[in-house]
Amino acid sequence: MSKYFWLLCLLVTSGVTATAQIRLGVGSGNAAASIDYANPRKYEIGGITVSGAKFLDPSTLISLTGLRVGDEIDVPGDAISRAIQKLWDQGILGGVDVRATKIEGDKIYLDFLLTERPRLSRFDFSGTSKSQAEDLEKKISLNKGRVVTDALLNSTRTTVQSFFQEKGFLNTQVVIRQIPDSVIANSVSLEIRVDKGEKVRIGELEIERIHAATDKLENRSLAEKISGLWSNDDRTFSESKLKRQLKKTKEKKFYKIFTGAKFNKSEYEEDKKLLIDFYNKEGYRDAAIVSDSIYTLSDDRIGIKLVVDEGRRYYYRNISWSGNYLYDAAFLARVLGLERGDVYNREELDKRLNYNPNGNDITSLYMDDGYLFFQIEPVEVAVEGDSIDIEMRLSEGSQATINSITVSGNTKTSDHVILRELRTLPGQNFSRSALIRSQRELSNLGYFDPEKIGMQPIPNPENGTVDIQYTVEERPNDQITLSGGWGGGLGAVGTVGLVLNNFSLRKAGNWKEWRPVPSGDGQRLALNIQANGKRYQSYSLSFTEPWLGGRRPNSLTVSLSKSIQRFTQQDNDNFGQLTDAHIDITGASVNLGRRLRWPDDYFTLSNSISYFRYNMSNGSAIFGNYAEADKIRDANNISFITSFARSSIDNPTYTRSGSSIGLNVTFTPPYSLLNSKSNPFQWIEFHKWMFDASWFHSLSGNGKLVLNTRAHFGFIGTYGSGKTIGPFERFKLGGSGLGGGSFIVATDYIGLRGYEDESISPNSAGGVAFNKYVAELRYPISLNPAATVFVLGFAEAGNNFGNYRQYDPFKLYRSVGVGARVFMAAFGLLGFDYGWGLDTVPGLPGANGGQFHFIIGQQIR
Numbered sequence: 091m092s093k094y095f096w097l098l099c100l101l102v103t104s105g106v107t108a109t110a111q112i113r114l115g116v117g118s119g120n121a122a123a124s125i126d127y128a129n130p131r132k133y134e135i136g137g138i139t140v141s142g143a144k145f146l147d148p149s150t151l152i153s154l155t156g157l158r159v160g161d162e163i164d165v166p167g168d169a170i171s172r173a174i175q176k177l178w179d180q181g182i183l184g185g186v187d188v189r190a191t192k193i194e195g196d197k198i199y200l201d202f203l204l205t206e207r208p209r210l211s212r213f214d215f216s217g218t219s220k221s222q223a224e225d226l227e228k229k230i231s232l233n234k235g236r237v238v239t240d241a242l243l244n245s246t247r248t249t250v251q252s253f254f255q256e257k258g259f260l261n262t263q264v265v266i267r268q269i270p271d272s273v274i275a276n277s278v279s280l281e282i283r284v285d286k287g288e289k290v291r292i293g294e295l296e297i298e299r300i301h302a303a304t305d306k307l308e309n310r311s312l313a314e315k316i317s318g319l320w321s322n323d324d325r326t327f328s329e330s331k332l333k334r335q336l337k338k339t340k341e342k343k344f345y346k347i348f349t350g351a352k353f354n355k356s357e358y359e360e361d362k363k364l365l366i367d368f369y370n371k372e373g374y375r376d377a378a379i380v381s382d383s384i385y386t387l388s389d390d391r392i393g394i395k396l397v398v399d400e401g402r403r404y405y406y407r408n409i410s411w412s413g414n415y416l417y418d419a420a421f422l423a424r425v426l427g428l429e430r431g432d433v434y435n436r437e438e439l440d441k442r443l444n445y446n447p448n449g450n451d452i453t454s455l456y457m458d459d460g461y462l463f464f465q466i467e468p469v470e471v472a473v474e475g476d477s478i479d480i481e482m483r484l485s486e487g488s489q490a491t492i493n494s495i496t497v498s499g500n501t502k503t504s505d506h507v508i509l510r511e512l513r514t515l516p517g518q519n520f521s522r523s524a525l526i527r528s529q530r531e532l533s534n535l536g537y538f539d540p541e542k543i544g545m546q547p548i549p550n551p552e553n554g555t556v557d558i559q560y561t562v563e564e565r566p567n568d569q570i571t572l573s574g575g576w577g578g579g580l581g582a583v584g585t586v587g588l589v590l591n592n593f594s595l596r597k598a599g600n601w602k603e604w605r606p607v608p609s610g611d612g613q614r615l616a617l618n619i620q621a622n623g624k625r626y627q628s629y630s631l632s633f634t635e636p637w638l639g640g641r642r643p644n645s646l647t648v649s650l651s652k653s654i655q656r657f658t659q660q661d662n663d664n665f666g667q668l669t670d671a672h673i674d675i676t677g678a679s680v681n682l683g684r685r686l687r688w689p690d691d692y693f694t695l696s697n698s699i700s701y702f703r704y705n706m707s708n709g710s711a712i713f714g715n716y717a718e719a720d721k722i723r724d725a726n727n728i729s730f731i732t733s734f735a736r737s738s739i740d741n742p743t744y745t746r747s748g749s750s751i752g753l754n755v756t757f758t759p760p761y762s763l764l765n766s767k768s769n770p771f772q773w774i775e776f777h778k779w780m781f782d783a784s785w786f787h788s789l790s791g792n793g794k795l796v797l798n799t800r801a802h803f804g805f806i807g808t809y810g811s812g813k814t815i816g817p818f819e820r821f822k823l824g825g826s827g828l829g830g831g832s833f834i835v836a837t838d839y840i841g842l843r844g845y846e847d848e849s850i851s852p853n854s855a856g857g858v859a860f861n862k863y864v865a866e867l868r869y870p871i872s873l874n875p876a877a878t879v880f881v882l883g884f885a886e887a888g889n890n891f892g893n894y895r896q897y898d899p900f901k902l903y904r905s906v907g908v909g910a911r912v913f914m915a916a917f918g919l920l921g922f923d924y925g926w927g928l929d930t931v932p933g934l935p936g937a938n939g940g941q942f943h944f945i946i947g948q949q950i951r
Contacts, residue, residue, distance in 0.1 A: 130164040136197035142204040144276060146182070151202065154180065165190070165198060173202075181239040182207055208268070210236045211277040217284035226253055238268065238278055246282065254286050258352030260392070261287035291351040293391035295341035297332045297365075300380070300399045326400060327372075335368040336361040339394070353384075353392060362396070369400065373433035376401030404434035407477035413484035417455070422482070425450050434478055439468060443482075453522075456486065460519030462549055462556055463487030490520045493555035499562040503537050503592060507612040508562070510637060511535065520547070520556050528560070533741050535612070537592050538562040539875040540741045565875040567591045568607075569918050587618040589918075595633075612636055628653035638682075645696070647681040677702035683733075693736045702727040702836070727774040727818065727836065731756045743878050743913050744870055745786045746793045754780040756819075760809040774818050774836075778806045782951060789867075800864040802888075802951045804838065807858070820856030823890040824849040826923075826943040827951065840951050841943075842888045844905025844925030849937035852892030859897050862888030862951065871910075878913040884925070903938070904928040921945030 138157060140148040155173035163169040174186050185205035192199040213232050215223040230249050236242065247264045254262040263285040271277035333341075339361040342351035362379055369377035381397045406428055411419040426442050443466055444453045456464040465485045472479035494516060497508050511531040513524040525545055533540035544561035569589040590607055593615040597608035614634040621627045632649040656672045683696030704725040735752035739745045757777040784800045804821050808814070818836040825848065827841025837856055839848070851857060864886040871879040887902035907925030914920070923945065927938030 130166050132162050132196070133165050133193070133198035134196050135159050135161045135163060135200060136192075136194065137199040139191070139199075139201045140204060141201055143206060145206060145209070146204075151177065151204070155202070157200070163198075170200075177202070177204070181241055182237045206276060207237050207239060208270070208276050208278040209274075210234060210238050211271045211274050211279050213280040213282060215282050215284060217286065222253075226250060229253060232280070238280070246280075250282065250284060254284070256354050256356075258289040258291060258354075259286040260290040260353060261389070263287065288390035290353060290390055290392055291342045292340065292353055292394060293342055293351075293387045294393035294395075295333060295336075295339065296393070296395045297329050298395065298397045299326055299332075300397065332365065332368075332398075335365045337364060341394075342391075353394075358394075365396070365398070367437070369398070371435050371437055373403040373405065373435060374400050375404055375434060375436065402476050404473075404476050404478050406430060406432050406434055406480065407474075408472075408479040409482065410471075410480070411482045411484065413486065414482075416459075416461075416486060422452060422455075425452055425455055426482075439480075443468065452482075457520065457522035458524075460489035460491065460521065461487055462490035462520045462547065463551065488554050490549065490554055490556045492516050492518050492520055492558060493550065494557045495560070496557070497560045497562065500538075500564060502564050502610050503535075503562075503612070504594075504610040506640075507535075507537075507592075507610065508532065508560070510640075510643075512560070514558055525558070530738075530740050532560070532562065534739070536567050536742060537564060537612075539565045540743065541873055541875070568609075585618070585620045588616070590615045595635075624656060626653075626655050643685040645681070645683040647679075647683075647698075649677075649679045649681075649700075651675075651677045673704065673706040675702060675704055681731075690736075692738045693734070696731075696733045696735075698731045700727075700729045700731065702729075704836070723771075725771055725774055725818070727758065729756050729758055739786060743875075744796075744868075744873060744880055745798070746788050746796055747786050749783070749785045751783045752781070754782075756780075762813060763809050771816065774816060775813075776806055776808060776816065776819055778804070778819055780804045780838075794870055796868045798864075798866040798868060800862075800866075802840070802862040802864075803860070804840070804951075805859045815858050817855040820858060821860045821890055822848040822851045822856045823860055823862070823888055824851070824937070825941070826921075826945050828946065838951075840888065840890070841945070842903065842905065843884065843886065843907055843909075843923050843943050844927035844938060844941050845903065845931065846934070846937045846941065849931050849934050850888065850890045850903055852890060852896075857890035857892050859894060860888060860890045861899050861902075862886065863902075876914070879910065881908070881910045883908050884923075902929075903931070905938075909943075918946070 135157060137159060138152050138155070140151050143151060154176055156176055157163070157169065157173050161169075170188055174188060177183055177186050183204055184207045187203040189201050189203065190198050191201045210232060211234065215226060218226065226249075230246050231242070232246060243266050247266060250264045251262045265283045265285075267281040267283065268278045269281060271279055337360075338354060338357035340351045362382065366377055366379065376399075378399050378401075379396055380399045383395050385393045385395070387393050407430060409423065409426070409428060409430075411422055414422060428439070428442065442451050445451055446454075452466055453464060463485075464487055467483045469481045469483055470478055471481045492514055495509065495512065495514060497505055500508060512528045513531070514521070514528055518524075525547070529543050529545055532538060532543050539562075542561075542563040544559075546559040546561070548557040548559065550556060568591055570587070590609065591614050592609045592611070593613040594603070594608040594611035595613055595615075596611055597603035600608070603609075613636070614632075616630070616632045618630045619628070628651075630649070630651040632647060634645060634647040636643065636645045638644045638646045653675045654672070655674075677700065679698055679700035681696055681698035683694055685691060686693040686695055704727070706723060706725075731754065733752060733754045735750070737748070737750040737752075739748035739750055755778070758773075758775050761773045761775050781803045782800070783802075784798060787797045787799075789795045789797055806815060806819055806821075808816075819838070821838050821840055823840045824842045824845040826843070827839050828847070840860055840862060842850055842862065864884065866882050866884045868880050868882045871881060883906075885904070885906045887904040889898075889902050891897045905925045905927045907923055909921060909923030909925075912920045912922075921944065923943040925941050925943060927941065929938060931937040
């Protein structure tokens with residue numbers, strides 16, 4: 091007889107696969123006589139050893155068994171089987187055998203013979219593209235050296251299948267092959283073979299409805315009689331309308347060119363919720379999907395059938411209020427805006443109670459008056475037939491005052507620049523609208539990422555106060571321009587520009603603050619230089635202090651500019667000789683602005699005075715066919731400008747809501763009324779009126795799809811009916827609105843996409859009146875503050891008139907097109923448009939039609 095003989099006891103548990111057998115072997119010279127398997131006997135464990143483990147720590151493995159030297163166990167018994175199961179549950183072993191190496195009296199010595207699972211050395215994909223393999227590597231949890239377990243293989247297989255199923259390959263098959271590594275001991279490489287099969291699309295989509303039985307006339311509810319909308323069709327919707335509520339689950343039809351119709355399980359589940367949400371909004375609060383089935387049509391087509399129990403449509407009957415002491419029930423009902431007989435809509439009810447972006451709500455009514463601890467709960471107190479009674483239970487609480495304000499995240503901008511824009515001040519009553527307004531003001535500064543401005547009220551109920559924490563994230567907003575281009579009539583033009591939007595003049599004297607420029611005080615410094623050698627030069631410098639004196643939002647802007655343009659032209663009156671001509675413009679302006687409190691604090695008023703000196707030769711070359719252009723040599727323009735504006739936009743980079751309306755009036759002294767012999771070309775005389783209005787409306791629930799409508803008007807006149815309007819300060823319409831002629835002299839350039847630059851102009855000097863209307867539909871591609879990108883589609887129309895007898899606000903040149911806007915902090919806003927002019931411009935064939943336009947900066951008109 092061998093020294094060791096095996097007595098096999100097979101222990102198979104539910105967690106062990108059929109190929110993994112657990113064996114208990116007991117052997118010694120006299121073991122057979124010592125062990126009676128019909129009558130288990132108690133033994134004391136005299137020793138425990140581990141064999142077969144090459145990479146695992148034996149002491150750790152022994153501790154995992156739960157057995158200790160000195161323990162008393164039954165042999166045969168459950169203690170050893172539990173120890174084996176505990177080792178197996180770790181998932182790192184391929185086999186576990188237990189044997190008794192020796193028995194001495196009542197002591198038994200156990201040895202665990204283990205087979206370790208292999209470790210992963212590498213893995214590869216087959217049947218996938220390179221990009222798909224790279225995406226899968228990020229999703230699966232396969233790291234070199236990891237133990238290859240059944241659970242790991244199953245999770246890898248499931249992840250790969252889910253990855254392709256989300257792309258429409260519902261029949262994806264994954265086979266994972268283990269290949270022993272010839273270099274690294276006890277290691278394997280995995281070959282993950284993927285058979286995607288055909289992409290499966292939704293071929294049929296059916297929605298079957300179960301509606302409540304039609305009531306008899308005498309059983310109609312009061313709400314139905316009041317609404318006057320009751321009919322057999324009032325209880326259901328067309329199948330096509332229901333299908334439109336499924337945003338991602340679409341059926342493939344030959345005429346649906348842009349519909350992918352792929353099936354995605356998670357999106358399908360979300361769409362089922364959207365369908366029920368739609369029913370709930372329409373008053374069907376009991377609507378439910380009672381069954382849904384997915385069936386195979388072919389290898390690449392499936393069908394889906396949804397069965398919806400619509401239930402009945404519910405209406406509001408009685409709405410009562412309790413717990414209200416500040417406002418009476420009639421006033422609260424008017425704010426709520428729901429009437430007896432309205433369709434029951436819980437989502438709309440919650441919006442009108444808690445937050446209504448399109449109007450007032452009950453919670454705002456209280457919180458704007460300091461009642462931070464206000465709560466309201468709508469309770470259905472009665473449901474009779476299709477009518478519902480609601481009781482609004484209020485807990486008004488007490489007013490909360492603001493205790494402290496903290497700001498974090500501003501690494502460059504000084505605290506006082508932020509704090510002065512806030513509408514929430516310590517000692518004031520808490521106001522939710524003031525909190526939201528503060529967020530808007532911080533966003534409009536342009537120094538912070540508007541998507542990451544945080545506001546966190548921290549209530550202190552014990553003393554009736556609230557602390558408010560603001561968090562911001564700085565974004566770059568200084569702009570540097572280094573560019574070259576080809577200007578109309580000027581040839582190559584180079585531009586160097588620098589705009590510091592958060593400059594600090596106060597810190598300029600401290601060289602330590604030049605990193606690279608002193609910043610943080612919210613001032614604006616702009617420098618721009620354009621040149622083409624001696625032929626064309628332009629210089630401008632401006633400085634803005636938005637809070638003059640630091641106590642009130644009164645702004646001061648000082649600007650200086652100079653431009654010189656020289657050219658050579660042929661003189662037809664002097665036998666075709668070449669003569670030199672030039673224009674030299676020097677200007678300066680000072681502007682004072684302030685924020686108004688009436689009619690509301692969205693209004694601003696600014697007043698400025700400017701002086702421009704025009705020194706020129708050969709005015710006919712500049713103003714073309716203007717009647718007396720050859721008499722113009724030197725001119726002076728002293729102007730007073732008043733701007734009255736209101737802006738409530740929420741974000742200057744990508745605006746979702748609000749409006750911007752402005753009236754700008756410019757006038758010069760009435761020289762001709764003071765001195766009838768004054769030279770109208772030496773001292774320019776005019777009054778000018780400009781009106782701009784822009785509205786933004788969010789058209790989608792997530793606020794991304796935005797409609798922007800605009801209207802622009804401009805008029806210029808003289809003092810006295812018999813006076814002639816001069817060639818200065820006129821309007822030129824068409825193109826990008828940047829100006830495309832050889833000379834830019836005191837002219838307002840108005841864009842009209844789809845037409846050539848300046849093509850809508852009654853003469854070379856420009857028009858005296860214009861109007862323009864725009865509608866744009868915008869959608870963002872990226873709202874990253876480093877590069878905000880949105881696309882747009884537009885329709886616009888406008889015209890420019892040479893005199894007021896011809897003015898007709900409805901005689902318009904129309905255009906449509908598409909475009910994109912890219913905002914980068916270092917370069918500002920860049921625009922690319924393709925417009926199609928729909929109307930022919932008399933005398934200018936080719937001025938309309940397909941036109942590409944490049945736009946720099948935020949275009950006002």
